[in-house]
Amino acid sequence: MPQNALLAIDQGTTSSRAIVFSENAEIIASSQLEFTQFYPNDGWVEHDPEEIWSTTLTVCKDAIAIAQEAGYLIKSIGITNQRETTVVWDRKTGKAIYNAIVWQDRRTADICAKLSSKNIDLSSRSGLRLDPYFSATKIAWILDNVEGARQRASAGDLAFGTIDTFLIWRLTGGVVHATDTTNASRTNLMNLHTLAWDDELLSLFNVPAAVLPEIKQSEDDFGTTADGLLDQRYPIGGVAGDQQAALIGQCCFTPGTLKSTYGTGCFALVNTGETPLRSSNQLLTTVGYSINGKTSYALEGSIFIAGAAVQWLRDGIKVIDNAKQTKALAETVEDSHGVVLVPAFAGLGAPHWDPHARGSVFGLTRGTTEAHLARAALESVCYQTHDLLNAMQQDGIEVASIRVDGGMVANNWVCQYLADILNIDVVRPQVMETTALGAAYLAGLHCGLYKDLTQLTAQNPIDKTFEASMSSEQRSKSITRWKAAVDATRLFAQTAQQAETQ
Ligand SMILES: Nc1ncnc2c1ncn2[C@@H]1O[C@H](COP(=O)(O)OP(=O)(O)O)[C@@H](O)[C@H]1O
Numbered sequence: 001m002p003q004n005a006l007l008a009i010d011q012g013t014t015s016s017r018a019i020v021f022s023e024n025a026e027i028i029a030s031s032q033l034e035f036t037q038f039y040p041n042d043g044w045v046e047h048d049p050e051e052i053w054s055t056t057l058t059v060c061k062d063a064i065a066i067a068q069e070a071g072y073l074i075k076s077i078g079i080t081n082q083r084e085t086t087v088v089w090d091r092k093t094g095k096a097i098y099n100a101i102v103w104q105d106r107r108t109a110d111i112c113a114k115l116s117s118k119n120i121d122l123s124s125r126s127g128l129r130l131d132p133y134f135s136a137t138k139i140a141w142i143l144d145n146v147e148g149a150r151q152r153a154s155a156g157d158l159a160f161g162t163i164d165t166f167l168i169w170r171l172t173g174g175v176v177h178a179t180d181t182t183n184a185s186r187t188n189l190m191n192l193h194t195l196a197w198d199d200e201l202l203s204l205f206n207v208p209a210a211v212l213p214e215i216k217q218s219e220d221d222f223g224t225t226a227d228g229l230l231d232q233r234y235p236i237g238g239v240a241g242d243q244q245a246a247l248i249g250q251c252c253f254t255p256g257t258l259k260s261t262y263g264t265g266c267f268a269l270v271n272t273g274e275t276p277l278r279s280s281n282q283l284l285t286t287v288g289y290s291i292n293g294k295t296s297y298a299l300e301g302s303i304f305i306a307g308a309a310v311q312w313l314r315d316g317i318k319v320i321d322n323a324k325q326t327k328a329l330a331e332t333v334e335d336s337h338g339v340v341l342v343p344a345f346a347g348l349g350a351p352h353w354d355p356h357a358r359g360s361v362f363g364l365t366r367g368t369t370e371a372h373l374a375r376a377a378l379e380s381v382c383y384q385t386h387d388l389l390n391a392m393q394q395d396g397i398e399v400a401s402i403r404v405d406g407g408m409v410a411n412n413w414v415c416q417y418l419a420d421i422l423n424i425d426v427v428r429p430q431v432m433e434t435t436a437l438g439a440a441y442l443a444g445l446h447c448g449l450y451k452d453l454t455q456l457t458a459q460n461p462i463d464k465t466f467e468a469s470m471s472s473e474q475r476s477k478s479i480t481r482w483k484a485a486v487d488a489t490r491l492f493a494q495t496a497q498q499a500e501t502q
């Protein structure tokens with residue numbers, strides 16, 4: 001008798017992954033494929049939707065085959081995805097009319113600058129900001145730059161989707177055009193209060209309603225995979241953007257529970273309960289999840305560079321061969337020897353939102369070594385998290401501990417320094433694939449494998465809790481130096497920009 005399992009599709013920025021979980025949240029099978037990143041212009045980042053689709057289909061087939069061999073039967077599929085990334089395709093052929101414009105892409109900065117004169121209060125409607133990060137201006141760019149696209153869109157011939165929607169369309173053979181509230185909440189087009197597309201926002205961003213998908217709950221009926229695609233037809237029962245899926249995978253179901261994911265970037269989300277909370281400290285308001293007719297909201301702090309700073313040490317200045325070495329290197333020195341790295345390689349995200357800032361290193365001496373630099377890079381991720389936590393606390397949120405996941409937190413040194421700087425417990429779960437797990441939970445809730453959220457809370461035990469051991473004097477000194485480095489970084493960017501335009 002085969003045992004019950006759930007297939008999670010995790011379509012991320014650099015790779016497509018499929019993971020099969022048992023009912024008890026154990027990983028039964030997993031498959032992963034990287035795909036091409038395109039940088040056609042300064043600040044532009046694109047993906048080929050066909051490659052996203054082909055890698056996704058291949059990893060699904062691989063993971064399903066391994067799970068079946070091990071005696072498991074998949075009851076439902078959950079999808080989680082890189083958020084904001086935008087695809088527009090022809091409804092008849094299913095072919096994209098332009099490459100996917102990725103969340104990191106800054107090409108619509110000028111459109112945002114022009115719209116800023118219109119004085120619309122985005123944060124109370126969509127919960128977001130006027131920034132190229134979100135989907136709305138990316139859709140408008142495609143419609144305005146692909147010949148005939150605006151006309152075809154108005155005639156109802158084109159469809160827009162974030163990556164979840166594109167995959168649902170392909171998996172169901174063009175039958176279902178839908179997204180969930182978490183993904184819709186990253187477009188700048190959904191009203192956070194009504195959970196519906198907002199006419200005023202559609203008009204502001206010049207996006208025709210005819211291209212938009214239906215907004216469903218995060219656990220819902222997203223159709224069934226088309227005949228002949230996989231070994232059999234499977235229902236799709238769960239969808240959430242990857243950071244929200246990690247919130248679910250980390251079981252942050254009560255107000256004040258906070259998770260932070262350390263991959264390429266770092267995204268910290270804190271559950272704020274069933275009414276959207278407006279930040280006075282430059283955080284985003286977003287949907288956490290919609291389950292069983294109820295929506296929970298979150299405040300989010302988005303940092304664009306976390307693990308990417310480690311990639312820079314490896315690929316940019318080549319002081320390490322692999323990411324793991326940073327732990328040993330950081331441990332060889334007592335401190336960073338006064339070196340502070342501000343990794344604003346792509347500007348600064350929350351809470352500063354300074355697109356002009358660029359990376360800087362302070363405090364270099366003849367005694368500075370690669371170990372000090374490596375240590376400063378790891379420390380910078382912890383200081384940036386401190387700034388987010390500080391913003392959350394200033395917004396009145398009480399946080400007792402932080403649940404962490406993502407590639408970087410395999411590094412014990414990072415987790416310990418994080419606890420030292422934040423001065424709260426840092427909790428690492430056993431299953432670190434919390435994003436995929438969250439998608440599997442949603443699918444399991446929808447197909448009745450799980451009764452409710454309480455049942456999930458017991459599923460993913462803690463691997464390790466890191467407690468603060470730094471003196472408050474040392475913590476305060478380190479944070480003061482970090483703040484000075486950020487201020488100087490921003491001042492430099494501002495002055496350099498003024499000099500440029502003189
Ligand atoms: N042991 C480690 N110490 C520090 N950084 C690490 C370690 N292992 C991986 N990383 C960093 O984590 C990132 C990969 O994490 P992952 O969650 O797979 O990211 P993503 O989903 O954004 O591709 C990379 O940027 C890498 O540099």
Ligand SMILES: O=P(O)(O)OC[C@H](O)CO
Nearest residue numbers: 012013082083103242263
């Ligand atoms: O694909 P990731 O893990 O880098 O996540 C990207 C975020 O969803 C962008 O908002």
